[in-house]
Amino acid sequence: MSMPFDDVVIAAPVSVPYQRFSDKRANYWLGRALSMLRETSGMGPKDIDGLSVSSFTLGPDSAASLTQHFGLSPRWISQEVTGGASGITALRKAARAVQMGDANIVACIAGDTNPKGGFTDLLDSFSTDMSAASLPYGAGGPNASFALITKAYMAKYGAIRADFGLLAVSQRENALAYPNAIMKKPLALEQYLNSKTIASPLHLFDCVMPCAGAEGYLVMQEKTAREYGLPFVKIRATTERHNAYASDNVQLRTGLAVDADALWAQAGLPPTDMNLVQTYDDYPVISFMQLEDLGFCDKGKAKEFVNRHDFTTSGDFPHNTSGGQLSGGQAGAAGGFLGIVEAVRQLTGTALGMQVENAKFGLVSGFGIINYDKGLSCAACVLESGQ
Template sequence: MTAVVTGAYEVPYSRHPDPGCSTGGLLAGAVLGAVRAAGIDLDRVDGLGLSSFTLRPDHAVDLAWRMGLTLRWLVEDPHGGASGINLLMLARRAVEAGDADCIVLVAGDRFGPADFADLVDNYNTATRDHLAPLGFGGPNAAFAQLTTRHARATGLTETDYARIPVAQRRWAGRNPGAVYRDPMTVEDYLAAPVVTTPLRRLDCVPVVSGADAIVVERDADAAGRPRARVRALAGRHNPDQQDGDGLQTGLAHVRDRLWDGAGVGPEDLDLAGVYDDYPVMALIQLADLGCVPGDDLRAFLHDRIDRAGWPLNTSGGQLSAGQAGAAGGMHFLVEAVLQLQGRAGDRQVPDARHALVTGYGMVLYRYGAMANAVVLEAGR
């Protein structure tokens, strides 16, 4: 029995949600949208996976109850940017084991100013007890230090790092759901205010409200409908337990297993959705997975990303589309499924067949504590 992804949907992101907007409402909207996209009725759903920071005090079972779902499988994942692929790992195994036939995975958050401030100060005990009292204010400072370290190690300059947000803004211009769509040049990037040296405002993901969902079913039940096959999954806690330099993620340790399981290599990719809370993290993950030819980051940025327009983060990525809390872990899965189903509109990658999606999440103290990846393949 094989698990496939048959539907994907993103509730439109918003920088300033309406007063009546709620996290539960966003999540429910994403579930219903994904079910419609899959071409099935809601009563087919017998499994639910959830990730959200702001649904509390409610949980996955409360969302299921409010939506009138009767389930055989239920799980909740709190791991931020790694949660989408974590949930897909679990759902794939559940469907293939017969524990459920049709699972919806959903993630999202509604953020007002107070919600985000509370999340930043109480993200985990390390943050609450040691960083918040110092006026930490969120992860920008930590990733500014990491970007400085990466620049010293690689020789990259600010105009090199600029190629990622600038290129992704070009993709965002074709995505009606992206929060920021206006054209951006390298000069625009360099003129943006410095948030914390060397990071500028355009290096940092904009916080938005929204939700994303995908549907995972048995292949045999999806006859005649577009689907994306889940070719390989891999995940790993970062190996150095916050004691290293942060210039490598756990993906470097599962790279061979990922590509061997997928039966393809980096050279076979038609697009990639790489978790981009900051440009440096997109580069680190791509290097860890062997996606940078000859390990030449500068040539990769200028020739492949900028001039050739290699399909990296075709939604515009979080840097332009926005980061809706826990939905950041599901956003790139939704985009990959839309591309593989030929439903990405003006930003459609021609003949897209293989997509890489990564997740990176849970800033434990200095940087993310988890990394994971999946390869999806178009299929009918």
């Protein structure tokens, strides 16, 4: 089993409000995350000695070149490449660096820009396999890959579109209270069901809207957070896995299923102790799989689970309490940070939208890097309020 994280904590969750399109560089959005981290924590370029960056649209830049760009002189840097899992894989590395004394305060930031046509460019440079084995087939991108997965999932487990719709509709309700959400109008199940087809069985409200934005948080020792008067959360357990179940014909399970037992064992808690859950929701089906693979319900039973529980922030299973990406928008790699940043806000009593009452424990999971047939990276963490 992985070693515990001792007194390493997460603080200063920040979200740079998203925009549908932006002509600014990714550097701007990442820089805005740093300025918000400074406003929130009081820690500036002289205090930050570790930098973790996650971005798809950095172009020629890297975590290393950004140190000069942002006036930092860190003694530890890292660049995350796991997309939708990057909020948690960044945390895992940063927390170990702080725990071992290789850094005192690590700024973990993720962000992307989105000029008009930017999403097409992003897919063109995404991966060798996407270019070779997915884009030549009509350039559906992730919509096509997830349509294939969703159809197979529905056939195997009997889920219907209205089951996925319940998740989308409850997240829209959460988003209406979250000031940064791109989607501002209520969504009824009828609208979800009647929206236009993107790639059968996926319709419009199954898909995220690409946008520009950034997210960030700080990792430090608990005593540092206390010195600066920052609310914080503790790290009970983490896990990540890449290219699991490689021989599955269609992806109906994620690598989280490999490591879920170890995750809960390290946390010393069962799934039923979680007061809030944030899954990576670029399509509803993948949230269903995360809930199943992490043990919130049996495999194939997310359909019943979502019908039996209220997924809104004030419900009995608060899920994607910011509205998630489905209602908040997908700011590239920042989508992989949205869940952890929102969880830290909820667990420190600083929600921007509706606050989950008495939130003590939270689960965050991530999923990313759709190559051509499968998503390759997944990660999860169990967090505990420091209050």
